[in-house]
């Protein structure tokens with residue numbers, strides 16, 4: 116398996132993997148909208164290839180945290196692995212590669228809405244532990260954060276997702 120940043124020629128294959136994994140097109144449409152926005156980070160849209168075929172994808176993009184000041188943090192969403200390649204460690208490898216890249220960029224914090232048992236393996240903890248809230252009602256244990264090396268205590272407040280997320 117090889118993990119690398121996406122290029123424009125990957126867009127169709129990435130959409131197909133997301134459509135298959137989620138069984139709908141909302142997530143591939145979300146990815147397309149994020150790419151057109153100021154919140155897109157090309158080097159944090161990663162693909163996993165097996166035999167040069169894209170079988171997995173993960174996207175980290177900017178979302179805003181409103182506290183005493185407005186801060187940019189990373190949101191992990193969406194992530195998808197082709198159904199025939201799930202449960203082989205590809206999703207975990209994509210998360211680990213993304214977190215390593217995020218650290219190397221000097222990012223401060225990653226936010227994810229997802230399954231606690233899965234994401235806690237990578238150091239995600241409930242966001243309330245860090246004084247960070249979702250702007251929409253969601254169970255506390257599924258809204259999680261992972262502070263990176265550059266994390267500072269000022270990273271508190273309410274997370275506001277960009278408009279691209281509103282239709283998902």
Ligand SMILES: CC(C)(COP(=O)(O)OP(=O)(O)OC[C@H]1O[C@@H](n2cnc3c(N)ncnc32)[C@H](O)[C@@H]1OP(=O)(O)O)[C@@H](O)C(=O)NCCC(=O)NCCS
Nearest residue numbers: 136137193194195196201202203204205206207208230233
């Ligand atoms: C979530 C997903 C990307 C994980 O990819 P993967 O390559 O199968 O992940 P890994 O093989 O690294 O890890 C699999 C582990 O994650 C757990 N897991 C994966 N999805 C899970 C879910 N929705 N709920 C609970 N646990 C989940 C599995 O139980 C498995 O645990 P195990 O290691 O104890 O067997 C993949 O299952 C997928 O594409 N799902 C559909 C899309 C989706 O729900 N994306 C996440 C929300 S953005």
